[in-house]
Amino acid sequence: MTAAAVRGAPSSALAGLCAALLDLPDDEAAAVASGVEALAGRLPVAARLALRAGVGAAGVAAVSLTGRRLAGLDPDRRARLVAVLGSHPRTADLVDLVKVPVLLAHGARAAAPELAARLTVPPVRPDGDLDVTPSPWWPSRSVADVVVVGSGAGGAVVARALARAGASVVVVEEGRRFGVEEFRTRGTLERFGDLYRDGGATVALGRPPVILPVGRGVGGTTLVNSGTCYRTPPGVLVRWRDEHGVDLADPARFGPVLDEIEAMLAVAPVPDAVMGGNGRTALRGAAALGWSAHPLVRNAPGCAGMCQCAVGCPTNAKFGVHLNALPDACRAGARIVSEARVEAVMHGGGRATGVRLRRPDGSVAEILAASVVVAAGATETPPLLRRSGLGRHPSLGRHLAVHPAVSTAGWFEDPVDATRGVLQSVGVDELHRSAGILIEATATPPGMGSMVLPGAGRALADQLDRSDHLATLGAMIADAPAGRVVGSRHAVLRYDLTPRDGQRLVAAIGAMGRVLLAAGATAVVTGIRGHETVADEGALEEALAHADPARLHVAAFHPTGTAAMGGDPDRHPVDEAGRLRGVVGVWVADASVLPTCPEVNPQMTIMALAASIATGVGDGGPAR
């Protein structure tokens, strides 16, 4: 907020739009607009321009409809403006686009006092003992046995295994270190802007566009995930072993590795005490339908239900890799360089020789190493390999599966208090085996995720006032690998939702609606245009029949497959042991290697694959 104040007052058009969207008094609208501007500063150019275009278009609409500028509208005219904008399909899309950051900024502001009041719980554990050197203090020339690119789920596990095996390991991380003190003192909106790549505005272009927030920091996306731990389904492992030739995915071999990861993460089911109203609602609804549901298993020993997983746990209860694998690695001698973007993996004569990284000031440093493990994430690994001249395989960047998610919410007479309790607490897996639909009770803060409350103006404001009566569910579907990561300087994502997956998303909305209605919801928010709120099964069926998948609000959090591992050199850029083909000494050990969507939250799968791949790093042989 300070930065915005230094920049000067936000554009009054934006403040006017915030006032219109959320029916706010002027001073509150100005504060919310400040928050939006601050967040906009973190966005990539395209997203910033889109936001400005949205505000500009709203301004034009204001003038043409009311004869006055957006900033100078009185409440009545504002209400008229949003009603008109909301009624036309094109402008409704525009309104939804602008609503997301506005809801985020408003929600952060509104929740701040309560979050501060609840922060009487001290941290469950201190920050991990890490050897982190920000890149300005890292020498321009250094040498290691292994360089690991990325300190997330995959990179941290590899670093730990190799450091314990006696190798000198340097982990290069693009983001910075975050500590629990920061999560306890800074506002959620600011944390959101810092913890996510591009301010959380990574979008896979397509119909519908899929918003794909990616974490960035020491600890990677495990800093901001919900902490849900699923063992890889046996069916998925068998498919990887048999259809893709990944021998280490054989359940008999992979099971013990998953056991070790579970032990490292100290997983346990969500305790009743912190379950929260959102999870209990989901359990109630599933029980009423006779559907299989259970508390989720999570890596969060000591969780107090602060419901801030998505912006960093303020009690360090969520046991991300920055609290277990990375400290283990550093204890064994690994070193972490932060705020360093790897420009290229260096190689010569067909062998890896190290990495070249760029500091924030533009200067370059080089680390020589005979082995390089790339774990930059499914969206960043392909561009990195292309920049390095190692991206020739035709399948690199392709076969992106995102595990798309839609959200449905239910209104209840009694308060649900979704934000008092675990953010992602219960899994309803009734339709998982049969249809690949995994429903999880997820109380994401407004604007963060795929739930966009319908309407604008007074209608939206009323809903926000009553949001403690809202229970939210999310559903992910095991999708076909219909996406691509293109680009080498910056990742550009494309995702073309297949018709079958589109229908499954619609079916998922139906399933979630039925759970909520069975739990006693008086109305269900579907996210389907034209049928945003339904009150009973009949209306729900009607809404589903008219649902257009291309116009759903879809988010995704589990990108995989862009450097798939497997036994076929033509299909798989990475071999079945994790070695990148075409060069000696480069491994890939992140979500990119998963040959297909894992069908569940993937952090354990990624970590177990990374642990298996790590056993082969340094063997010096070429990929088969």
Place this chain on the structure above:
Amino acid sequence: MATPMRFTEAMEGSWHPIGPGPAPGDGVPGGPLGFEVAVELPEPVRPLGTVHGTLVGTVHARGLAVRAPATGTIEISPLEHRRVRYVLDFVGDDGTPFRFDGWKSIRWRRVASTWTTLPGTITVAGGAAAGTAIGTATVWFAWRDAPSLVASVRLGPPRRQPGPAALAARRWDGRPGRLEVWYDTFTDPATGAGFWLHHEVVAPDDPGQPVQAHGWAAAFPPDGPPVWERFGPGAPGEGPGFEAGGVVSGETARTGEAGEITWDLEVAGGGPPLWTFPAATWRREVLPGAQIVPRPAARYRGTVTVGDHPYRLDGVPGATARIYGHGNAERWGWLHADLGDGDVLEIVAATPRRPGLDRLPPLPMVRLRLGGRDWPSSPWSALAFHARLGLPTWTVSGRWGRRRLQVTVTQPADRCVRVGYRDPDGATATCTNTERARARVLVERRTPTAWAVEGEWDLDGTAHAEIGSRP
């Protein structure tokens, strides 16, 4: 068969400390850092491949080592890895072993700057803190050093140079019009007396004239005028060294009698020969004449008797030198300065007698041996120095590569002898010589910001110098 390749390279820059260590304000602040190394590659640089070689030289880093010997390895891989990597190990002044590990990262779009910029890291190489990085350094190659680097390139295996014993052997093969000299100069530090023994064989241009072997001995007492006496002429002996009329200059023996001066000495040691003129010009008659110093820092033991005054010399410092050519120069200046600890400065500045060339200023051949390394390594450096010859004071100064040299020699008249020379063609010259000259030597090294004094000597009465002029 691969051809070995050698060259010398110097790079200068600075370093600063990093990493955990003493509290800010304590400890080493960093500062200038540079190295000068002789690079030896088993084969010439391979543009498409990688060549590994060895480095031997010296490193200086303020706060770590004033001037430490360094050894290490070099990896040159212009296209394959686009890298030239230097690893140098040296021991700091406090005994800590350090390693500098850095590489040039070649970017062909900016080849000029990336080929001359070498960032590196300094780590502790041994002991309890082994592996800890203590500093980062960046050194640069200055383009003005390029001529000296190029001039230092040698292809082929290092030629085995003859040792001092072999160089004592007679070079003259019997042809007319040649002059060959064996001479010794030494100083007794106990008394301050200087001595000069000069033996020469003159084969006149006219083959009908007899070959003369003669010489002289000179003593320069600290109190009183110098004394000198000739011996010979006679026929030269058949032995490998010089022998005539009872005067012998062999591998290690120096005996003889000239007037009231008698001497019976043995010379030992001296270090590797100092090639004032390149060895190639000694082996082959490329130039009108050449001078070399087979024993630049030798020890003389024995007795020299001047009249009735014996000088007992027990390992006094001096040098044995040799000259061979068509005769003496048109004009010349010569300095031998013993700087101590095996360090020596030898200068021969001469104007040749060839028609046309005799109008040129004297061309100084300078050879400075410091810490066992001889500089300059290239004979072309003579073009970088200028000599102003005259009496009683003459100077030589110049700059070559990273060093600047200023020498001022003073030969007080009351300490000099004037000796008449005769060339094979009959021309005469006069040599004003003293083995009790004063020489002030200043050697400076270029750092990125200024000239730093590398060494400064004032030899008051222990320098050996002469000026030769015609007629």
